[in-house]
Amino acid sequence: MKRLAIVRQKYNPAGGAERIVSAIIRQLRGRDGIQPVLINRNWEALEGVEAVSVKPFYLGSVWRDWGFAGAARRAWRSLGADLVQSHERIPGSHVYRADDGVHAAWLAARVRQQGWRARVSIWFNPYHHYMLRAERRMYRHPDFRAVICISEMVKQDVIRHAGIPADRCEVIHNGVDSEHFRxxxxxxxxxxxxxxxxxxxxxxxxxxxxxxxxxxxxxxxxxxxxxxxxxxxxxxxxxxxxxxxxxxxxxxxxxxxxxxxxxxxxxxxxxxxxxxxxxxxxxxxxxxxxxxxxxxxxxxxxxxxxxxxxxxxxxxxxxxxxxxxxxxxxxxxxxxxxxxxxxxxxxxxxxxxxLPLTEAAMVSRMLQLFERLLGAA
The missing domain is CATH 3.40.50.2000 (Glycogen Phosphorylase B;)
Known part of the structure; x- marks a missing residue:
């Protein structure tokens, strides 16, 4: 049984990324050969799912994300995870699922919209410097293997801003529950x-x-x-x-x-x-x-x-x-x-x-990626 650590810091019921994480875990639950473990700071309980909550003390957004990254790394090493898929920019994770896209691309969009005001705001905000550094370190880390891009747009942003080769970028669109949303x-x-x-x-x-x-x-x-x-x-x-x-x-x-x-x-x-x-x-x-x-x-x-x-x-x-x-x-x-x-x-x-974008189809493609990476490892 292979252990897959899924890392997402917090749960917001209105957030699309969080609903996708929940869908992934639901689809993986009970499957043979792979056992998901959710590493988080704050998440609603999911019946039948193993979860590890890490809640390091913090003051401010930079310390919050930096502290969670370190605690999450210690948690997945303690668990003996065979593969780590992170939804946060954490150096040392094997797979990054780019729910939040590319931070450099988002900042570029802000500058296009707001001009010099955005440039000044970004420069004097230490959180943006932290995020850009964490993103670079994650992509350059020797343990990094692949990035799941949730759209072709994100893939092109990853290639352009992070310099990741196209063959390490896997485009897997988010699944939608078309039975509920009908x-x-x-x-x-x-x-x-x-x-x-x-x-x-x-x-x-x-x-x-x-x-x-x-x-x-x-x-x-x-x-x-x-x-x-x-x-x-x-x-x-x-x-x-x-x-x-x-x-x-x-x-x-x-x-x-x-x-x-x-x-x-x-x-x-x-x-x-x-x-x-x-x-x-x-x-x-x-x-x-x-x-x-x-x-x-x-x-x-x-x-x-x-x-x-x-x-x-x-x-x-x-x-x-x-x-x-x-x-x-x-x-x-x-x-x-x-x-x-x-x-x-x-x-x-x-x-x-x-209609073809089901949660099951999304997770099936992710499993194919995981199996390929585990086989290569």
Whole structure:
């Protein structure tokens, strides 16, 4: 029996990466030949899964991540793990699953968006220096064997910024639970929830799902509906600067058409009240919410810097735009509105596109990688 250590620091029920870790562990549970062990700082209990919690004392984000990295290494060595897959940038792990993409690519995206202000902020923030150093050390460590890239976009970022050869980059898209995220289940409470929010039954609704509004483009989503008086926008997710976005909606004259719903444990019902999904991310390594929305039968408007955007067929299942191109986002909302009679057909195509991306298929491909690496070892 081979022991596979899976490392992820903390659990956030609204986080896509955390839901993927849980899916991986569920799929691995009970399989012959490989025993998963979750190494974490804080995680909800998973029945029947061995877990090791390491909670070193810390003050500040740099010490937090540095301390967890050291504690996690000691834990997997103590366990005698045959293979270590980390979802954190920890030197010494064998496989890095790049749920969070490439930190250097994210910083480059920030600089493109904010210019010199971002450069100054990044330079004086020790956490970014730590993350870049940890990323470099992880990729250059003699124990490093492969990186799981959750999109082709991430693969190209890894090659460009980290200098990793393409044959060590394995593209494995995130799996989506298309049985849970299906149109009929999502829309079961459509009329009731629309009524609670005060949204007319025939109003065209875009839904945005994601916490961390700056990176995921909430401001762009709000700007995108400004010229389209019939369009409504429902924002699901939390942000420390939430009042700023409320003020933005007010100043743009769309406060009565933007609905802030906060973090929701189960977002399926919000896909159900919508007629389209919008995510204008500045940098999104994959965007599990994009595939969840597609599985629920929604046309998708997302950005060229969203990994899951490579699953979107232009004018077939949705539309793409550069993150900071205001005019393009407003045009795409216009195209979405003009395609109203085609929404059902586009939704069907979107669902068919993601049906092969099952959690089982994702884990099967990961197991093939693990077996190859274990065999080579």
């Amino acid at each position: 149109p009929d289940a999502a829309r079961a409470g459509r009329d009731e929830l629309r009524g609670q929010l005060g949204i007319p039954a025939d109003a065209p609704v875009l839904v945005y799902v994601g916490s961390g509004f700056a990176r995921k483009g909430a401001a762009q989503a709000i700007r995108a509906i400004v010229p389209h008086r019939e369009a409504r926008l429902v924002l699901v997710g939390g942000d420390k600067q939430l009042d700023r976005y409320r003020r933005q909606a007010q100043s743009l004259g769309v406060a009565d058409r933007v609905y802030f719903q906060g973090t929701q444990r189960d977002v399926r019902a919000y896909y159900g009240i919508a007629d389209g999904f919008i995510l204008p991310s500045v940098y999104e390594p994959f965007g599990l919410v994009v595939t969840e929305a597609m599985a629920c039968g929604l046309p998708v408007l997302t950005s060229t810097r969203c990994g899951a955007g490579e699953l979107v067929g232009e004018d077939e299942t949705g539309w793409l735009a550069e993150p900071d191109d205001d005019a393009a986002w407003q045009r795409n909302v216009a195209r979405w509105l003009a395609a109203r009679e085609r929404w059902p057909t586009m939704g069907e195509r979107a669902r068919l596109r993601v």
